[in-house]
Amino acid sequence: MASSRIISHSPPNLHRQCSPFDTVKPLPPQNLNLPPKRHRNLRIHTSLRSSSSHSNNDLNDTVELRTNSVSAVSNDVVSKDPISLPRPLSSNQSSTAVSDGSRLRVAYQGVRGAYSESAAQKAYPNCEAVPCEQFDTAFEAVERWLVDRAVLPIENSLGGSIHRNYDLLLRHRLHIVGEVKYAVHHCLMANPGVKLENLKRVLSHPQALAQCENTLTGWGLVREAVDDTAGAAKHVALNNLQDAGAVASSAAAEIYGLNILAQDIQDDSDNITRFLVLAREPILPGIDRPFKTSIVFSLEEGPGILFKALAVFALRQINLSKIESRPLRKQPLRTSDDNSNRYFDYLFYVDFEASMADQNAQNALRHLKEFATFLRVLGSYPMDISMT
Numbered sequence: 001m002a003s004s005r006i007i008s009h010s011p012p013n014l015h016r017q018c019s020p021f022d023t024v025k026p027l028p029p030q031n032l033n034l035p036p037k038r039h040r041n042l043r044i045h046t047s048l049r050s051s052s053s054h055s056n057n058d059l060n061d062t063v064e065l066r067t068n069s070v071s072a073v074s075n076d077v078v079s080k081d082p083i084s085l086p087r088p089l090s091s092n093q094s095s096t097a098v099s100d101g102s103r104l105r106v107a108y109q110g111v112r113g114a115y116s117e118s119a120a121q122k123a124y125p126n127c128e129a130v131p132c133e134q135f136d137t138a139f140e141a142v143e144r145w146l147v148d149r150a151v152l153p154i155e156n157s158l159g160g161s162i163h164r165n166y167d168l169l170l171r172h173r174l175h176i177v178g179e180v181k182y183a184v185h186h187c188l189m190a191n192p193g194v195k196l197e198n199l200k201r202v203l204s205h206p207q208a209l210a211q212c213e214n215t216l217t218g219w220g221l222v223r224e225a226v227d228d229t230a231g232a233a234k235h236v237a238l239n240n241l242q243d244a245g246a247v248a249s250s251a252a253a254e255i256y257g258l259n260i261l262a263q264d265i266q267d268d269s270d271n272i273t274r275f276l277v278l279a280r281e282p283i284l285p286g287i288d289r290p291f292k293t294s295i296v297f298s299l300e301e302g303p304g305i306l307f308k309a310l311a312v313f314a315l316r317q318i319n320l321s322k323i324e325s326r327p328l329r330k331q332p333l334r335t336s337d338d339n340s341n342r343y344f345d346y347l348f349y350v351d352f353e354a355s356m357a358d359q360n361a362q363n364a365l366r367h368l369k370e371f372a373t374f375l376r377v378l379g380s381y382p383m384d385i386s387m388t
Contacts, residue, residue: 115184185264230255237258313352
């Protein structure tokens with residue numbers, strides 16, 4: 001079997017409609033002894049979409065993708081109608097349009113053709129999907145009323161958790177109002193006229209390359225890691241590369257005018273990414289359908305303390321679907337009373353299959369609160385059962 005290697009490039013520098021997530025009413029704030037939340041109204045009237053009449057400053061708010069052969073990629077798009085493609089929001093973009101009431105604006109990370117865009121459209125069909133440069137930018141866009149929702153990945157069935165978004169959930173005060181499970185189907189694509197035997201390398205996100213490792217190794221292609229799948233397709237198209245292909249979605253191939261050389265090249269067909277839907281306000285949980293609740297908490301150090309925390313759910317027959325630990329960054333180490341040991345402090349993120357409208361779930365959190373040093377409900381929302 002031919003050998004394969006990975007070259008990692010430097011990473012690059014963010015209406016209204018019906019949806020399953022909008023069928024429940026806003027949830028009154030819950031009292032968990034958290035700092036009071038401030039609300040503000042903000043009106044912004046300039047447009048997110050760039051046009052020929054906009055200032056040149058708008059042209060700087062783009063996604064840059066760096067490789068060995070080029071220092072930066074132009075914002076031009078290979079498309080029959082490039083003006084129709086929105087420019088990604090950047091973290092320093094402080095003013096842009098808010099919803100005019102006709103369509104829901106949904107932020108996602110990446111450029112047009114990203115899997116996150118497809119997930120946003122699955123959650124809110126016919127929404128206005130707004131691309132963002134970074135995950136942070138999507139969070140900020142919702143907080144600043146620039147968009148109505150954000151749809152961001154939280155875990156993948158093959159690649160595991162997206163730790164960055166777990167950290168951002170705690171840093172920001174947004175609420176989880178839904179989840180979307182999206183089946184990922186990777187395609188190998190290249191410029192028109194380029195055949196598989198002409199390729200020497202392939203560009204994509206590191207997780208996408210890892211998910212297609214066996215297939216790409218069999219073809220003897222050098223794998224080059226870039227920031228996102230759709231961005232890889234865009235780079236191959238813009239630079240008319242003849243020796244390189246991209247691993248991305250079929251939507252990206254259509255948008256950037258690439259030919260699909262092979263479909264479903266992932267090593268495992270069960271490749272599912274779970275996305276969270278984020279909003280400024282929570283929703284009122286119900287008991288008319290399956291609900292999931294996400295929380296984050298911290299504990300004192302001690303024998304069996306984590307067992308004790310998880311037991312509050314087991315005692316009430318509440319199923320845990322996910323548990324994730326992340327370092328408590330402001331206090332990463334703790335010294336024991338006799339200074340003989342040093343401990344790592346952690347935050348625990350837990351998803352459990354129950355609605356906060358269920359008295360059983362409320363009792364579990366009251367029990368947990370008795371010995372947790374910190375507890376926050378991130379959201380109680382309808383489960384996506386489309387993949388079951």
